[in-house]
Amino acid sequence: MIIGIPKEIMNHEYRVGLIPSDVKTLKQSNSKHVIYVEDKLGEPIGYSNNDYEEAGAKIVKNAKDIWEQSEFIIKCKEPLESEFKYLRNDMILYSFLDLAYSRELAQALVDSKVTSICGETIAGPKGNYPVLSVMSEVTGKFAAQHLATLLATNYGGRGVLIGGCAGVQPAKVAIVGGGAVGLSAANVLVGMGADVWIVDIDMTKLVNHPLVINNRVKVLYANENGIKSALDCADGLIGAVLVTATSTPKVIKREHLKLMNKGGVVLDVSVDLGGCIETSRQTTHDNPTYIEEGLLHYGVPNIPGVIARTSSITYSYESLPYVLSIANNGWREMLKMPGAIGGLNAYDGKIALKSVADSFKLPYIDTNSLI
Numbered sequence: 101m102i103i104g105i106p107k108e109i110m111n112h113e114y115r116v117g118l119i120p121s122d123v124k125t126l127k128q129s130n131s132k133h134v135i136y137v138e139d140k141l142g143e144p145i146g147y148s149n150n151d152y153e154e155a156g157a158k159i160v161k162n163a164k165d166i167w168e169q170s171e172f173i174i175k176c177k178e179p180l181e182s183e184f185k186y187l188r189n190d191m192i193l194y195s196f197l198d199l200a201y202s203r204e205l206a207q208a209l210v211d212s213k214v215t216s217i218c219g220e221t222i223a224g225p226k227g228n229y230p231v232l233s234v235m236s237e238v239t240g241k242f243a244a245q246h247l248a249t250l251l252a253t254n255y256g257g258r259g260v261l262i263g264g265c266a267g268v269q270p271a272k273v274a275i276v277g278g279g280a281v282g283l284s285a286a287n288v289l290v291g292m293g294a295d296v297w298i299v300d301i302d303m304t305k306l307v308n309h310p311l312v313i314n315n316r317v318k319v320l321y322a323n324e325n326g327i328k329s330a331l332d333c334a335d336g337l338i339g340a341v342l343v344t345a346t347s348t349p350k351v352i353k354r355e356h357l358k359l360m361n362k363g364g365v366v367l368d369v370s371v372d373l374g375g376c377i378e379t380s381r382q383t384t385h386d387n388p389t390y391i392e393e394g395l396l397h398y399g400v401p402n403i404p405g406v407i408a409r410t411s412s413i414t415y416s417y418e419s420l421p422y423v424l425s426i427a428n429n430g431w432r433e434m435l436k437m438p439g440a441i442g443g444l445n446a447y448d449g450k451i452a453l454k455s456v457a458d459s460f461k462l463p464y465i466d467t468n469s470l471i
Contacts (some may be wrong), residue, residue: 104170109241112385114408117174119446127156187212209446225438240284250274256361263293274330297330339368341376
């Protein structure tokens with residue numbers, strides 16, 4: 101198979117689809133594979149062209165040639181509008197897609213008839229979404245440390261030290277959603293000494309977590325009373341709600357934000373799928389923040405893109421079993437792997453996620469009918 105790994109073109113997105121060691125594993129799995137890597141793909145995160153060549157890849161000067169020559173494209177982030185023209189019906193695309201938030205991308209997948217496999221919708225053998233989960237861990241940890249930074253006055257925050265100091269109370273931070281992102285953020289915030297509150301609808305997944313058992317965080321139901329208690333006089337808010345393959349519900353309303361301390365920070369990690377906070381909107385790494393309701397908002401959708409070495413290593417490793425199966429056995433066989441059937445997002449001009457197809461009124465195909 102001819103496999104291509106182009107550079108990401110999203111603003112400050114430096115992740116790579118596969119790191120050199122995993123390219124080597126892919127090449128060794130079948131010496132007939134031809135693997136094209138775009139020139140200087142990994143340089144920003146410490147991987148040289150020579151590293152990829154030693155792994156068995158061929159360096160190609162421009163993305164256009166990789167897209168046009170490859171049967172199987174491996175990316176991290178979804179194709180942007182300028183890349184839609186490269187999608188075609190004899191191509192397999194492996195990438196995160198955030199499809200529920202972008203009708204334009206969904207339409208492009210339909211129009212091109214590309215076969216699209218998405219790492220974020222692969223549940224995996226344990227049902228824990230292994231590819232998505234590792235990105236969520238990175239995102240949650242970065243969200244916590246970045247919120248602490250944004251609280252500084254020179255960034256527009258209210259000048260609060262996240263862990264306080266002798267004689268001064270720590271910052272109060274509310275986290276909406278106690279999944280992989282929320283708990284990763286909570287771990288870091290607790291370690292920095294913050295007063296952390298988590299609101300969620302599912303207590304069963306939280307009750308045995310060490311942070312809860314050891315009373316390191318306060319956990320409340322995500323109802324009106326719980327949300328108001330968590331946000332009352334809060335200095336920071338992290339939105340970490342995920343409903344897989346569906347636009348995120350607006351859990352936090354504008355009136356809830358009025359309870360927070362002015363100059364506080366709102367960081368909505370779920371903004372890539374619409375956001376769980378009413379005032380959230382997508383921003384970029386170049387222009388990441390804005391003020392609304394007297395609060396500093398951060399809405400960058402590709403947070404792991406600037407933690408690119410860490411993110412690339414874990415994304416590549418967790419994706420590799422599925423990439424190997426697609427390359428060596430075909431995408432239909434890959435979908436037969438335990439928990440992998442949800443990975444198909446589009447095929448032959450139809451969307452394979454019913455919630456997305458219904459939302460955008462696009463043709464739907466049941467993946468079970470293909471395998």
